[in-house]
Amino acid sequence: MLKNQGLIESLGAYKLPNCTQEAHHGDxxxxEFCMEDGCSTQLVPVCAFCKFINHKKNKHDIKPVKLIFGELIKDLEEKQLDFEKQNSGEDEIEKDLKNIANELAATVEKCNQMIEHINLNLEKYRALVRKEPYERIAIRKLLREVFKSNESEVILRKNVDELRQYTRVDEDGLLKVNDAVSLTALRDGQQKTQLFIKNMQAPLKTLDEVRSYLDISMQQFFLEYDSEDIVSDKGDYTPQQQFEYSKSFSKNQMQQRLQKKEERKKELEKQRDVNTIQ
Structure with missing residues (x-):
């Protein structure tokens, strides 16, 4: 089913208001709209008399009101389909941010603040790319108001005038969605996020080296102080077997720490929910 099916049906049932410009226009x-570029009455609804008076000397591009609205709804539908297609999965920026968060999550406890910062930016970016441009929302709202106000000249004129800031007239003289402001903001957000990711690469490399150093240090510490227990409990282990055993042990320690961290996080979230209710 089309996303804007309701608008299409409302357009079909919409009754055009009569003109009140002059007494003899009332019938x-x-x-129609004049869609001529540069015309002072572009997008001003006109009746047959208005068209004759205002455009008789010029062969302006005059089109039916319902045709213009129909094409605008069609353009809105296409934009919506493209929007949903683009946001059907994760983009590279989201993947990169998750990788950064995962890298930091594997480091020591002192990196927790940085992890939260990364996750916060990830949520902000998700909200940015998933938010439908406000221009499209405004167009949909204005069209609904027009279609619900059967034969209301005031609503038609007022809402069409407001439509100007969210639309543009293309080379075929049709009204199209103009969401350039929102798309520019999206691109700006993407560029800033990509710069953030780029700037994080060098620190992450350093953190990875530190983490590797800590892993080796923990393993050496374990072998140095617990090698006798390993041999007595597990039999005659070779140095390589002792190394693998100690490596497994250090990973278990890290997993336990991460598990405790998650448990603490859930406790804080639960407490926050309780405080909110109170």
Missing amino acids: HQLS
């Missing part, structure tokens, strides 16, 4: 509906 004629505001059925």
Whole structure:
């Protein structure tokens, strides 16, 4: 089903208001728009008399109101489909941010603050890319108001005038969605996030080296002080077997620390929920 099916049906049932510009215009509906670029009455609804008076000297691009609205709804539908397609999965920026968060999560406890910072930026980016451009939302709202206000000239004129800031007239003289402001903000957010990811690469490399050093240190410490227990408990282990055993032990320690961290996080979230209710 089309996302804007309701608008399409409302457009079909919409009754055009009659013109009130002059007394003799009253029997004629505001059925057309002038779509001529540069015309002072572009996008102003006109009746047959208005068209004759204002455009008789010029062969302006006059189109039916319902045709223009229909094409705008069609463009809105296409934009919506593209929007959903683009956001059907994770993009590279989200993947990179998750990788950064995962890298930091494997480090020592002192990196927790940085991990939270990364996750916060990830959520902000998700909100940015998943938020539908406000221009499209505004267009949909204005069209609904027009279609619900059957034969209301005031609503038609007012809402079409507001549509100007969210639309543009293309080379075919059709009204199209103009969401350039939102798309520019999205690109700006993406560029800033990509710069953030780029700037994080060198620190992450350093952190990885530190983590590797800590792993080796923990393993050496374990072998140095517990080698006798390993041999007595497990039999005659070779140095390589002792190394693998100690490596497994250090990973278990890390997993336990991460588990405790998650448990503490859940406790804090539960407490926060309780405080919110109170």
